Amino acid sequence: MDTHDLSWRSLNLEHTRSLGVCLGEALQGGELICLSGDLGAGKTALAYGIGQGWGALEAVHSPTFVFVHEHRRAADGMRLYHLDCYRLTSPEDAYSIGLEEMLAGDDPLLLEWAERITPLLPEDALWIRLEADPTDEGARLIQFRAKGGPALRLLKIVQGWINAAHSITRKTDAAGD
Numbered sequence: 001m002d003t004h005d006l007s008w009r010s011l012n013l014e015h016t017r018s019l020g021v022c023l024g025e026a027l028q029g030g031e032l033i034c035l036s037g038d039l040g041a042g043k044t045a046l047a048y049g050i051g052q053g054w055g056a057l058e059a060v061h062s063p064t065f066v067f068v069h070e071h072r073r074a075a076d077g078m079r080l081y082h083l084d085c086y087r088l089t090s091p092e093d094a095y096s097i098g099l100e101e102m103l104a105g106d107d108p109l110l111l112e113w114a115e116r117i118t119p120l121l122p123e124d125a126l127w128i129r130l131e132a133d134p135t136d137e138g139a140r141l142i143q144f145r146a147k148g149g150p151a152l153r154l155l156k157i158v159q160g161w162i163n164a165a166h167s168i169t170r171k172t173d174a175a176g177d
């Protein structure tokens with residue numbers, strides 16, 4: 001299968017948000033980003049950074065009670081959809097909030113609890129799974145899985161961002177020697 005994986009460890013909330021900013025800045029339209037992980041794993045924290053990097057006029061918060069948030073930015077007419085799939089218990093639920101139209105459209109789509117509706121989603125997507133780190137309550141283990149051109153493009157950008165961040169760390173370490 002033509003999927004690519006990557007793992008990363010976020011050290012704190014800001015670290016997760018800055019990964020989101022990197023992703024948000026890279027969005028061109030039409031991408032599907034599927035966030036998965038338990039309650040409090042950091043999905044909304046990552047979504048917050050994505051909204052910031054993309055240029056959303058309003059901060060991205062949890063969409064839990066409205067299912068869908070439609071964000072806009074000043075630069076162009078593009079929209080960023082942010083959905084919480086936690087309470088979508090049937091395909092009818094998902095279709096009633098316009099999932100099919102959003103998947104078919106050109107605007108980037110960001111799903112929390114995407115694993116709840118996997119059968120309804122296309123295979124081409126960037127999946128990001130966040131998990132608690134048993135060794136550090138402020139850290140998160142983040143697994144990426146990309147399939148399809150747009151997701152692979154995003155994954156490469158994330159890989160570059162991770163590499164750059166590590167090289168800064170090394171330089172800082174060297175400077176401190």
Ligand SMILES: Nc1ncnc2c1ncn2[C@@H]1O[C@H](COP(=O)(O)OP(=O)(O)OP(=O)(O)O)[C@@H](O)[C@H]1O
Nearest residue numbers: 010012013016039040041042043044045138139140
């Ligand atoms: N490294 C980290 N990355 C992200 N969040 C972290 C990190 N360390 C601690 N946190 C805390 O974990 C919580 C993450 O909450 P968030 O709402 O993003 O989770 P969620 O996965 O969206 O949960 P839910 O499924 O309830 O929507 C926040 O309180 C945040 O401060």
Ligand SMILES: [Mg+2]
Nearest residue numbers: 043044062112
């Ligand atoms: Mg959330």
